[in-house]
Amino acid sequence: MNRIGVFDSGIGGLSILEELQKELPNQNFLYYGDKKNHPYGNKTEEKLLQITSEIVEFFQRKGCKIIVIACNTATTRCMKKLQSKYPDIIFIGTVPAIKIAYDKKCQHTIIMATPATIQSERVKELLDQYKNQSQKIELLPCKNLAEMIEKGEEQEIEQNLHHLLDKYKKEKIDSIVLGCTHYSLIKKQIQRLFPKAMILDGSKGVAKEVKHQIKLNHLNNHKSNKGEVIILDSLIENDEF
Numbered sequence: 001m002n003r004i005g006v007f008d009s010g011i012g013g014l015s016i017l018e019e020l021q022k023e024l025p026n027q028n029f030l031y032y033g034d035k036k037n038h039p040y041g042n043k044t045e046e047k048l049l050q051i052t053s054e055i056v057e058f059f060q061r062k063g064c065k066i067i068v069i070a071c072n073t074a075t076t077r078c079m080k081k082l083q084s085k086y087p088d089i090i091f092i093g094t095v096p097a098i099k100i101a102y103d104k105k106c107q108h109t110i111i112m113a114t115p116a117t118i119q120s121e122r123v124k125e126l127l128d129q130y131k132n133q134s135q136k137i138e139l140l141p142c143k144n145l146a147e148m149i150e151k152g153e154e155q156e157i158e159q160n161l162h163h164l165l166d167k168y169k170k171e172k173i174d175s176i177v178l179g180c181t182h183y184s185l186i187k188k189q190i191q192r193l194f195p196k197a198m199i200l201d202g203s204k205g206v207a208k209e210v211k212h213q214i215k216l217n218h219l220n221n222h223k224s225n226k227g228e229v230i231i232l233d234s235l236i237e238n239d240e241f
């Protein structure tokens with residue numbers, strides 16, 4: 001039986017898992033929310049590679065051939081290294097939806113992400129690839145926002161959003177990219193501050209890419225398989241699953 005591993009530094013990746021379940025109801029998922037190492041944004045690349053390698057090896061032992069990195073920070077900072085370290089695994093990452101903003105011909109876009117994602121080479125590459133001449137893109141590093149969402153600190157989240165976003169002229173912004181999977185969990189609050197802007201995230205694209213890879217690699221489960229989802233907040237080693 002095939003199984004797909006999905007991980008994030010906590011609850012953020014659940015927004016990706018939801019899309020995966022919608023798109024692939026017959027697949028089995030193993031989700032790991034790495035609360036122990038949250039946040040990933042303040043780790044060095046070396047440390048992050050060590051943390052994510054442990055998760056990949058755990059998923060491998062549990063029979064996962066596909067691993068979804070449901071975290072922009074881990075994807076932009078170490079997915080390439082994980083791909084060369086584990087060539088037998090099919091990795092699907094999550095990156096800020098800069099391509100979607102480009103495809104939709106957005107004119108003025110704010111990209112919200114962790115400072116680590118904003119500073120990553122991968123984001124620079126995406127901007128080089130998908131920025132058109134007339135499009136204005138504002139990179140907005142959102143310090144501590146993922147941590148507040150992880151802890152469910154509603155008041156702090158609201159205050160932080162005002163602090164981060166009040167400086168923009170609402171009528172000028174036509175799109176906001178949520179470049180951290182935790183932010184998808186507060187999409188409504190962000191939309192409330194920018195009622196006319198499109199709020200974009202990469203979750204649907206990730207689910208479509210996983211579907212494509214399943215087909216390509218013949219990893220389909222039978223249609224009668226009722227998709228199973230196991231959610232873990234520690235890497236427990238037992239034989240129950």
Ligand code: DGL
Pocket residue numbers: 008009012013038039040041042070071072073074114117146179180181182
């Ligand atoms: N959900 C992670 C992301 O997409 C959270 C970042 C963190 O742990 O710092 O970037």
